Amino acid sequence: MTVRDDTEPAQHRRISAVPTIHDVATHAGVSPMTVSRVLAGGTSVRPAKMERVLAAVAELGYRKNENARSLRPGQRTGLIGVIITNVSNPYYAELQLGVEEVLSAENIRLLVGNSGEDPARERQLVADFIGRHVDGLIVVPAGGDTAHLSERSLGNIPLVLASREIEGITADTVIIDDVAGAFEGTSQLIREGHRRIAYLGNMTSVFTSKRRFDGFEKAHKDAGLEVIPELVRAGQHDPATAQDAMEELLRLPDPPTAVFSANNRNTIGVLRALRAEALSYSLPGDTPPTSDIRVVGFDNFELSDMMPFLLNVIEHDARELGRQAGKLLIRRLREDNNDAPRKVQLPTHLRI
Amino acid sequence: MTVRDDTEPAQHRRISAVPTIHDVATHAGVSPMTVSRVLAGGTSVRPAKMERVLAAVAELGYRKNENARSLRPGQRTGLIGVIITNVSNPYYAELQLGVEEVLSAENIRLLVGNSGEDPARERQLVADFIGRHVDGLIVVPAGGDTAHLSERSLGNIPLVLASREIEGITADTVIIDDVAGAFEGTSQLIREGHRRIAYLGNMTSVFTSKRRFDGFEKAHKDAGLEVIPELVRAGQHDPATAQDAMEELLRLPDPPTAVFSANNRNTIGVLRALRAEALSYSLPGDTPPTSDIRVVGFDNFELSDMMPFLLNVIEHDARELGRQAGKLLIRRLREDNNDAPRKVQLPTHLRI
DNA sequence: AGTCGTGTTGGTAACGTTACCACAACAGTC
DNA sequence: GACTGTTGTGGTAACGTTACCAACACGACT
Numbered sequence: 163m164t165v166r167d168d169t170e171p172a173q174h175r176r177i178s179a180v181p182t183i184h185d186v187a188t189h190a191g192v193s194p195m196t197v198s199r200v201l202a203g204g205t206s207v208r209p210a211k212m213e214r215v216l217a218a219v220a221e222l223g224y225r226k227n228e229n230a231r232s233l234r235p236g237q238r239t240g241l242i243g244v245i246i247t248n249v250s251n252p253y254y255a256e257l258q259l260g261v262e263e264v265l266s267a268e269n270i271r272l273l274v275g276n277s278g279e280d281p282a283r284e285r286q287l288v289a290d291f292i293g294r295h296v297d298g299l300i301v302v303p304a305g306g307d308t309a310h311l312s313e314r315s316l317g318n319i320p321l322v323l324a325s326r327e328i329e330g331i332t333a334d335t336v337i338i339d340d341v342a343g344a345f346e347g348t349s350q351l352i353r354e355g356h357r358r359i360a361y362l363g364n365m366t367s368v369f370t371s372k373r374r375f376d377g378f379e380k381a382h383k384d385a386g387l388e389v390i391p392e393l394v395r396a397g398q399h400d401p402a403t404a405q406d407a408m409e410e411l412l413r414l415p416d417p418p419t420a421v422f423s424a425n426n427r428n429t430i431g432v433l434r435a436l437r438a439e440a441l442s443y444s445l446p447g448d449t450p451p452t453s454d455i456r457v458v459g460f461d462n463f464e465l466s467d468m469m470p471f472l473l474n475v476i477e478h479d480a481r482e483l484g485r486q487a488g489k490l491l492i493r494r495l496r497e498d499n500n501d502a503p504r505k506v507q508l509p510t511h512l513r514i
Numbered sequence: 515m516t517v518r519d520d521t522e523p524a525q526h527r528r529i530s531a532v533p534t535i536h537d538v539a540t541h542a543g544v545s546p547m548t549v550s551r552v553l554a555g556g557t558s559v560r561p562a563k564m565e566r567v568l569a570a571v572a573e574l575g576y577r578k579n580e581n582a583r584s585l586r587p588g589q590r591t592g593l594i595g596v597i598i599t600n601v602s603n604p605y606y607a608e609l610q611l612g613v614e615e616v617l618s619a620e621n622i623r624l625l626v627g628n629s630g631e632d633p634a635r636e637r638q639l640v641a642d643f644i645g646r647h648v649d650g651l652i653v654v655p656a657g658g659d660t661a662h663l664s665e666r667s668l669g670n671i672p673l674v675l676a677s678r679e680i681e682g683i684t685a686d687t688v689i690i691d692d693v694a695g696a697f698e699g700t701s702q703l704i705r706e707g708h709r710r711i712a713y714l715g716n717m718t719s720v721f722t723s724k725r726r727f728d729g730f731e732k733a734h735k736d737a738g739l740e741v742i743p744e745l746v747r748a749g750q751h752d753p754a755t756a757q758d759a760m761e762e763l764l765r766l767p768d769p770p771t772a773v774f775s776a777n778n779r780n781t782i783g784v785l786r787a788l789r790a791e792a793l794s795y796s797l798p799g800d801t802p803p804t805s806d807i808r809v810v811g812f813d814n815f816e817l818s819d820m821m822p823f824l825l826n827v828i829e830h831d832a833r834e835l836g837r838q839a840g841k842l843l844i845r846r847l848r849e850d851n852n853d854a855p856r857k858v859q860l861p862t863h864l865r866i
Numbered sequence: 867a868g869t870c871g872t873g874t875t876g877g878t879a880a881c882g883t884t885a886c887c888a889c890a891a892c893a894g895t896c
Numbered sequence: 897g898a899c900t901g902t903t904g905t906g907g908t909a910a911c912g913t914t915a916c917c918a919a920c921a922c923g924a925c926t
Binding site: 233 | 590593601608610621626641646647669725789795820821
């Protein structure tokens, strides 16, 4: 034991400093090892001593130093790095909540970071999380350069990709069945007789956007139709840019009769454009000619059912996606298995 | 240096195991101390050696073990615990984003947890975060038992309260000017001539709810009016329960002519109730008698401007609240100061 | 030539924890 | 009464890092 010859400062330090296992041991009149054993579950410790130790723990307000514990070989940190693109999008907030729901049940904590769709920021976060020795990573990949997510770069830290896949990287993955959802939504519009259907979405370099466009295209093909290139607008990532794109479409000589929107940001922009148009027409007292334009949008969002337009949404469960991602990670951690990576695909549902 | 006499296993281990500062030192032909110095900023290290070290770091993909580093006395973990009540509420998601925006600039990472308004869960999260030696805490307190947030319990870990205060706990705080906002919104309704104004909100035991009710009450008093008790409904915390409460109000013999809603969950419930009523009246072809009911709601929410009702919202900047909370914490960390706790109050704005 | 700084480098120890080994105490067996 | 096994307990070392001190080399000055 360390000798404390400086009486006055020692007392002062004892109050403010966080108590260690050593302090508890001294207080209970046992060795640090016994304290450690009690806290680990109390196997083969005499009941009387166990009580003394627990009393000392309570009295000093002792908390195990998790950082020191995880330093020992074979010990986990109990930390998971979660990198999402943007929590302010309710879809990813739900995802985070689902992840936490599953992992907190295992006493695992979340280190979260927002990449803002920036691969460089994502790489930086991954590097930092590795430095903190997370037990695993759950990432919504931003795309672009993904070398930092390769197996070689991560070592033996398990990775779960959420919402998006990456070409060339094999890892546990949870995604939405984007293709089927977009197919179903688009088919509904075609079934209703629409032939001039606009598409609004993110850049097709984004995994989900590409898949949703594929579903959009497939629905056309299956119906013997073709996608009309001049009605396709890909590249909007927020409501404002989507609104601009939609207003541009409405000004076309031959505007679309229906719109397929590939995500909730774009859908909201579309709805704003439609309302702006309706308002501008209502001034001269005329009935707006395109107010009955049909909209189908991927992703549900709060109040979608309160919109004063003909709108259907392709809904899916972001929280469940987060839960599944958490479960895949737990499976990897529990059994130290090298099974082939699993891919979970969650269904969508067209809400009428 | 440790002698590795087991040649075969050592090689295998070298590939999968995370490299340490020792490995880098051996690889560069210097001592671990020199590597540490280079990584700390490279003061008084010969340029040639510095280069060799950096090359070894790059080649081995070495990452400093932050947990081991923070074990040393005087060293920080660079971790902040953020406890919010529920990320799936966009208001708190924005708050989290604001906190991250400010703290990631200081290279501080976020440990996040959702309390779900449960004080026991909050206490558990605080205890865990203390065990991980966070440098500080940002908490949206759930209320109830708050002993775990007392200065005695936290030791010298700085605490910032966000969005809500706690009686008896002095800490840096960032809140919205709830009273003024509610006063302004209610006054607007009174100015328009409304005399039967309903109130819907959370339990008044929640800090913000109480303050917003106070503002509601003060607006009445200042206008020489009194709050009508039968029109007050406090206790709804989600849209579904709020909708029920509002429907009940609409069925009163003498229903309110206007509604003040104290948060976005309640506002959405109110709007749903109004729409349900409008739909039920539209069946017999009758004009609904209360469709022109006025609504003013605290908190803005996405698409609030697209609602087919007369709605004003009292908006405020949740992300800015998060930023301010982060800044207060950084200030506490930077200078190791014992200044009196600061209280920042953010303004609201009635959106017409 | 000897002394003194100055700049560069490495050894040692410690942060708080737990795995491993050693050992003591005790009961049961021949 | 010596031997064996079981249970409870503590000492030691190590995880990866950095603060501190000691030591070294080297040029500049007396």
